[in-house]
Amino acid sequence: DADVTQTPRNRITKTGKRIMLECSQTKGHDRMYWYRQDPGLGLQLIYYSFDVKDINKGEISDGYSVSRQAQAKFSLSLESAIPNQTALYFCATSDRTSSTDTQYFGPGTRLTVL
């Protein structure tokens, strides 16, 4: 079984709809992240969380919100989806004791907003 899972894997929605992307991990890591990837751009950090009570904005948090329901679960919400939020979304985890802070990514969610 995959250590980091994301649901759904693909989603097509309409402008204005509320969307939730979910991420679960079995790695036991305390740190979790949400990134988006657009063609020609590097991965951009949306939000990150170092533990259940810690939520931080990344570089492109506008239009997004997150919830850390448990150490193993970190969900991303688009309150009112817009077409320029069409992208590939990755959840990632890392271990705070790692000197390299290696990111372990989920398989991604391909979101299309019409």
Add this chain to the structure above:
Amino acid sequence: RKEVEQDPGPFNVPEGATVAFNCTYSNSASQSFFWYRQDCRKEPKLLMSVYSSGNEDGRFTAQLNRASQYISLLIRDSKLSDSATYLCVARMTTDSWGKLQFGAGTQVVVTP
């Protein structure tokens, strides 16, 4: 200006050949560097860290040039399975956490 810049490629490489490519970073405060590999439509995975003295992992060699602010990756004896996009990553601190800056990736296509 992007903080981490990469030639998008593609670099078309015959099987068995050597390919090398660089990435440049703009923030001199960047302290740690990594190469991640991303297969088409899949998640990125850490390939290797990049150390100041340069480091090798099998057929892969990474170099860091702080004076010119670039990182390089060299792949020797290319295999078909090396076809992927290679993401250059910089981190601003050597502390236990620092935000990662990802490049957009360099695509490598190894041909038979």
